[in-house]
Amino acid sequence: MQENLTNVPIMAELFANGESPEVLFWVGCAGSFDDRAKKITGAFVRILNSIGVRFAVLGTEESCTGDPARRAGNEFLFQMLAQNNIAVMNGYGIKKIVTTCPHCFNILKNEYPALGGEYEVLHHTAFLQQMIDEGRLKVEGGAFAGKRITYHDSCYLGRANDIYEAPRNVLIQLDAQLAEMKSCKSRGLCCGAGGAQMWKEAEHGNKEINIERTEQALEVNPDIIASACPFCNTMMTDGVKMKEKEEGVKVFDVAELVAMANGLFA
Amino acid sequence: MEIVLQVLFAVVFGVSFYLAGRKFVAIRRNILLGRKESLTDQPARRWKHMVLFALGQKKMFRKPLPAVLHLFIYVSFVIVNLELIEIAIDGVTGNHRTFAPYLGGFYTFVISLIETLSALALVATLVFLWRRNVLKVKRFTQPELKGWPFKDANFILGMELILVTAILTMNGADYRLQQLGAAHYVDTGTLLVGQFTSQLFMHMGTASLEHVERIAWWVHILGILFFLNYIPYSKHLHIILAFPNAYYTRFAVAGKMENMPVIANEVKSMLDPSAAITEIPDPPKTFGAKDVTDLTWKHLLDAYACTECGRCTAACPANITGKQLSPRKIMMDTRDRLEEVGRNFDKHGAITDDGKSLFGDYITAEEIRACTTCNACVEECPVGIQPLSIILELRRYAVMEQSNAPNEWNMMFNNMENNQAPWQFNPGDRVNWKNEI
Incomplete structure (x- = not known):
């Protein structure tokens, strides 16, 4: 079974063979192109393969959801990208989507329906929790026993969609010690990347937002900062580096932690 | 003299409500200068939301200390204004405490409740003044509060001090007058706070006490009528508009941005000229x-x-x-x-x-x-x-x-348009990651 862990079925090929996947894995731009985020994509694919989830990706037929354009104010560009994506997915008869990016999750779930794109959309942390609840995924405790993990809430999961517990419920399976930051859940402080801030310098101020948030995380003396968003991951990783704490504190996605716990990385 | 005061009261009362009403109508007109938005579905859920968030102040309790103090002022405001009914009747008829003989023990209870809440509101108001002016809590001293907004906040708290002090003075003097058996001052029963505040007036005679009681009564009612007219010009308007604002809340999850149907249509017909387009009534300018x-x-x-x-x-x-x-x-x-x-x-x-x-x-x-x-x-x-x-x-x-838009955003827009990603990567490489994992 181990040799199939990196199997990535492409939707067009499945469709040509008359097959349909259980779920479409929406990889997102960060997960496709960003070196750090690609590791999250890899971890999630390994988990899916290890428990035999029949998934597919759109591959080169996937485009940006349009989220950064819409949040920046460019509705035209958003509409072009979104309507193309919906045409592709409706063409394949997609019913269910899972994604490792909260921004993709939010826009696919809440904003695509108005344009005719109605799907059941899950964030990967909710999907992992579902797999655990159904008994399909067993997370091996032990690897993280004695480690201290603090979870950084993504705004687009938390306040935007009221998803606070799913990522924590998955992390609980790791037998680690979970420590909450002073601002957590609905009070969680943004990493600084949302609303298309990722692609521009911050406005003039006296501090970077990711440094403020990293300081809050470091206050609880974690071994690991867990994130559930590729952009949060980048911001927190940079923050830890700026604070020169990268030796002792690592930033991992929830999916990466599960994959590591289950020995899915070679 | 009596009749002059009664007429004066009726005139001041009427004019105050008229002027305030006119301003409220203007505010409503201003609000309706905005574009249409439909927020009238699910009335049962809206009422429930209003009861929980406006009446019940659910969100306030994210910060428990200010929430409790705010609750004192809020509840005392609501209950005290119930007494406005009696004050209006007294003012016009020249009676004193019209309801007391009819309500008996219940009257004693209501007035005692008002006094207690007023005392709690007095404490809360002092703490709030202290937080703003001595403690200088950061959010009360930030740039946008400089000038009028800062004065507005202090002025409201000052007004509240005057109003609750007037109530407590009025009842204290009244209670003492009852003890002295002054004509006109009907028996209210033992007032919970008044029995103590009356101690402050032990040295005074009936005539001076009547002056104190009357002045406090007038300060209270004129204060309330002034406040009524001040509210629509002030941040204090929230005491009224919190209710409709809660009722007309947007129920969609916070992450959802509203669609722009006009642009959706334009893009739709651009991508597929034969697509069926539904006309948008009342498009934005x-x-x-x-x-x-x-x-x-x-x-x-x-x-x-x-x-x-x-x-x-x-x-x-x-x-x-x-x-x-x-x-x-x-x-x-x-x-x-x-x-x-x-x-x-x-x-x-x-x-x-x-x-x-x-x-x-x-x-x-x-x-x-x-x-x-x-x-x-x-x-x-x-x-x-x-x-x-x-x-x-x-x-x-x-x-x-x-x-x-900042240049970096324009570059991002270009990338999204040409490469279907916010970064400048070749769209053909989108799935290359599968060879790297």
Whole structure:
């Protein structure tokens, strides 16, 4: 079974063979192109393969959801990208989507329906929790026993969609010690990347937002900062580096932690 | 003399309600200068939401100490104003405590309750003054509160001090007058607080006590009538508008941005010229919002409902890290500009171009660009205001009507258009990651 862990079925090929996947894995731009985020994509694919989830990706037929354009104010560009994506997915008869990016999750779930794109959309942390609840995924405790993990809430999961517990419920399976930051859940402080801030310098101020948030995380003396968003991951990783704490504190996605716990990385 | 006072009372009472009513009608007119937005579905759920968030102040309890103190002032305000019914009848008829003989023990209970709440409100008001002026809690001393808003807040607290002091003085003197068996001062039973405050007047004779009681009574009622007229010009308007603002809340999850059907249609027919298009009734005159009239009435109701507490700004990541953006300022600017547009309307009988606009003259591009759309401001607001929604409408105007975006965003737009990703990668390489995992 181990040799199939990196199997990535492409939707067009499945469709040509008359097959349909259980779920479409929406990889997102960060997960496709960003070196750090690609590791999250890899971890999630390994988990899916290890428990035999029949998934597919759109591959080169996937485009940006349009989220950064819409949040920046460019509705035209958003509409072009979104309507193309919906045409592709409706063409394949997609019913269910899972994604490792909260921004993709939010826009696919809440904003695509108005344009005719109605799907059941899950964030990967909710999907992992579902797999655990159904008994399909067993997370091996032990690897993280004695480690201290603090979870950084993504705004687009938390306040935007009221998803606070799913990522924590998955992390609980790791037998680690979970420590909450002073601002957590609905009070969680943004990493600084949302609303298309990722692609521009911050406005003039006296501090970077990711440094403020990293300081809050470091206050609880974690071994690991867990994130559930590729952009949060980048911001927190940079923050830890700026604070020169990268030796002792690592930033991992929830999916990466599960994959590591289950020995899915070679 | 008696009859003169009765007539004077009736006139002052009537004129006060008339003037306040006129201002409230003007505010309603201003709010309705906004664009349409449909928020009347699910009435049962709306009532429940209003009971929980406006009446029940659910969000206030995210900060327990201010919430409890605020509750003292709020409950005492509501209950004290019930007594306004009796005061109005007394004022016009020249009676004293008209209801006392009819209600008996229940009257004693109600007045004792009012006194107790007034005493608690007095404590809360003093703590609030201390927090603003001595402790200087950060959110009460930020730039947008300089000048009038800071004075407004202190003035309201000062007014509250005067009102509750008047009530306690009035009842204390009254109670003492009852003990002395003064004519006209009917038996109220033993007043919970009055029995103690009456001790302050032990040295006074009936005549002076009557003066004290009458002056306190007049200060109280004139204070309330003045307050009624002050409220619509002040941040204190939230005591009324928190209710409709909660009722007309947007139930969609906070992460959802509203669709722009006009643009959706345009893009749809561009991608597929044969596509069936549903006409949009009443299309907006601009993409996004340049001025308050480009916002919807709910945005404008939000602005009037804001009490400038600054919980939004205290939670805003951009503001915390020293950027210009303050969600509270967005709301205050929207209200100030709307008042200006309203005054213009009054002058000319219609909306006229005064060469000014919300975006540009009140709110700058630098402010709205700093937003991370994290929804912290929305989450914190005790009365359900959504500053983020206004920020995003202004961004739409800046980018689509003015091409007013930072260079990096223009590069991002180009990449998304040409490479279907915000970075400059070859779209053909999108799935190369599968060979790297």
